[in-house]
Amino acid sequence: MxxxxxxxxxxxxxxxxxxxxxxxxxxxxxxxxxxxxxxxxxxxxxxxxxxxxxxxxxxxxxxxxxxxxxxxxxxxxxxxxxxxxxxxxxxxxxxxxxxxxxxxxxxxxxxxxxxxxxxxxxxxxxxxxxxxxxxxxxxxxxxxxxxxxxxxxxxxxxxxxxxxxxxxxxxxxxxxxxxxxxxxxxxxxxxxxxxxxxxxxxxxxxxxxxxxxxxxxxxxxxxxxxxxxxxxxxxxxxxxRGAVIHALISGIGMSADASHITDPSSEGAARAMQAALDDAALAAEEVAYINAHGTGTRQNDPSETAAIRQVFGNHAGKLLVSSSKSMHGHALGAAGAIELIATVLSLKQGLIPPTANFTSAGEGCDLDYVANRSLEMEYDHALSNSFAFGGLNAVLAVSRTS
Structure with a gap:
């Protein structure tokens, strides 16, 4: 490994x-x-x-x-x-x-x-x-x-x-x-x-x-x-050098949809998530939280949900998934880094940030999105998703230090 x-x-x-x-x-x-x-x-x-x-x-x-x-x-x-x-x-x-x-x-x-x-x-x-x-x-x-x-x-x-x-x-x-x-x-x-x-x-x-x-x-x-x-x-x-280690990047996964400039492909997103798991030598069941790309658009949210279900199978129902874009907006090229930091601190603090402004689940959106309130939980592994126009996908696996 x-x-x-x-x-x-x-x-x-x-x-x-x-x-x-x-x-x-x-x-x-x-x-x-x-x-x-x-x-x-x-x-x-x-x-x-x-x-x-x-x-x-x-x-x-x-x-x-x-x-x-x-x-x-x-x-x-x-x-x-x-x-x-x-x-x-x-x-x-x-x-x-x-x-x-x-x-x-x-x-x-x-x-x-x-x-x-x-x-x-x-x-x-x-x-x-x-x-x-x-x-x-x-x-x-x-x-x-x-x-x-x-x-x-x-x-x-x-x-x-x-x-x-x-x-x-x-x-x-x-x-x-x-x-x-x-x-x-x-x-x-x-x-x-x-x-x-x-x-x-x-x-x-x-x-x-x-x-x-x-x-x-x-x-x-x-x-x-x-x-x-x-x-x-x-x-x-x-x-x-005796540095304080906040967390580890345990795996990376990248893919391209090769399909549409603005309409995301769940298959492309799934390939990137699976690649990150494989790179980290993590089983799907070891991941507890996903900081989702979660843009709030009609296209992204059900597509990302479908990709998560494709990769995690039965374990998808046990995952906690939230979108911090509900709070800091979509910062485009900065979004992934801001969300990575949120994921690192979530691991360190044992606290899952919520999906703010959540009302009721949309069609095709059937996961636990940590609605409106943060959740205390100690866990060891998370993914942070970024899926871009042009079908360009990059996923980071983040793990606690041992």
Missing amino acids: RQPVAITGLGCISSLGNSVADNWAALADGSSAIRPLSGFEETDLKVASAAQVQNYSPEAYFQSSRLGLLDRHSQFALVAAREAVEDAGLDPPDLAASAAIIGTGCGGKETDEITYQKLYQEQKPRVHPFTIPRGMPSAASSQISMELGIQGPSFTLSSACASSNHAVAQAVLMIRSGMVDLAIAGGADAPFTYGLLKSWEALRVLSPDTCRPFSADRKGLVLGEGAGMVVLESLEHARR
Whole structure:
């Protein structure tokens, strides 16, 4: 069996709070951060609800001279990476030979929007000289590597809503191979720009009020923003330096539906979950909890439920399944990392976060979705699911330390 990879640092900023502790407190309480969309009152947007980061001032985290180089999604990535590194107890020399693998679904959309507004609306002949380095999809990984002195492999992955789970999986593979002993991995996204919101509006998958995953009256997803980052280490490396190990990535599973750009396939999702179990050498009966992709859309929820039943068979009825997107919204390329952190803390604390806003089970949704209230339970193994547009699936198996 492959040696599991240790998770030794956690960092998070989302609509639930600007730190891991604040995020976990809200998740444990079942408190949803979904509110009316703000900042676009003078537009024709029909987007009603959002899960936006609150009480955030860039100047509290960055010198004003640096902000010209930092798109909002890069800011979030750095805030979360700093917290993860501090949590792991790492110093700059520890990071030099490490890796930074960052996922994003959108990249620097704020920068794109500002640029196009100046060119096409204001008819300005010039744009900011740092438009390219600020808005490029790899900006976050570059900024993290520069700030933290990471000189090993550093790059960005993009697979829509599975981006950060794919980033974590890539980091795990690099550690297993011996390429690096330590990596920072996760994802960041900041999708609240007029043009991007109009594009999501056109897809007709956004809820007009809140996110009710797996419920009969669910009306769609609610967009969120933020970043989640984890420090990953080989188990040997973590033990050698006396690190506190939060949990283990015991397995990874990836697949592609190869069928439809927006309509998910339960078979593709099932292959990714089974691959994660096989990689971790776990029997289905050993898993107690699944942090579901759980978007609250008509398409995802019954498809994901069917995939879980396909993989877990009779044990599916004993599983606890919840969607934390009901509280922090769908943070796109950051979603998987935020949800991985929720899963890690669930294992550590012996507490299953609920599916908030749940009313009654929808058709094809017949599992235990931990409705509205968290549940105390000690357990050893969980899965965290991410299933993206384009049929790109990435599942992480997470286990308690022995």
